[in-house]
Amino acid sequence: MKIGVAVFPGSNCDHDCRHIFKDVLGQYVEMIWHKETLLAGLDAIVLPGGFSYGDYLRTGAIARFSPVMGAVKEFAKKGGLVLGICNGFQILLEAGLLPGAMLRNKSLHFICKDVSVKVENAATSFTSAYESGQVVKIPIAHADGNYYTDPVTLASMQANAQIVLRYCTPDGKVTPEANPNGSLDNIAGIINAEGNVLGMMPHPERCAEAVLGNDEGKLIFLSMLEALRGNKKELKMVGT
């Protein structure tokens, strides 16, 4: 598969994402500078974590107007898989590819630690390798991960199972105490209604190798590859 990793000025998890897809999973990876406007031949795009444009104004607010984002929108509109991690999630929100907005963490602190996250929907192209309800240990590292949306949008996301990941206790209880940042409904990750754009605050690329002591995040990437193989098969069947 050919995976594109977008690189904005200030991205700092771009090479981690590249490493996982290329060295751990053996895929072809193309780094895409934010000035690019064409995304030809890519199977999926990752918007990595970091501090694009220094988080000036608001997280993701300036990156969303980068030339590459026009191409990412086109790619998403055609059904291409787009994964936004941390700052990538914030960019997807600002770009309107996912609903809602990020607020400063309730504690006002930058939080960098392992948290437990529950896979609420394991029937997506990003989570199919997990069991439904599985609890995953995964690190977060952000100051603005306090997700907010209006009650109508929240209700519709809940009804459509678009809330894919929620902060929980290690034994899987979704409680206010398990919520590290004040995020609405303990939201850690959401997917669009079409099911091809996922944003998540936790960093699966930081826990995708056993040698690092935790590889529970790897299943996000494996799910994507699985979904892409399925898509390819379907496309071929249509062609023949």
Place this chain on the structure above:
Amino acid sequence: MKAKIHVTLKQGILDPQGKAIEHALDSLGFKNAGNVRVGKYMEVDVNEADKAKADAAVKAMCEKLLANTIVEEYRYELMA
């Protein structure tokens, strides 16, 4: 013209910085202080002599970039 723009979180949306400042004011004895909201202040020179055009431009800037209207509200004044 110069635009002076204020962006704050909407009323009803928790402003943790505002709350922290509110508590600090309270513990300093300012018992009359309440509902502190923290925001951003920006000045923009707008190269338009016509006030209506400048106003339309600043409004568009706020809507498109300067404020995220899902969680923030903005107000501005234009000075000659």
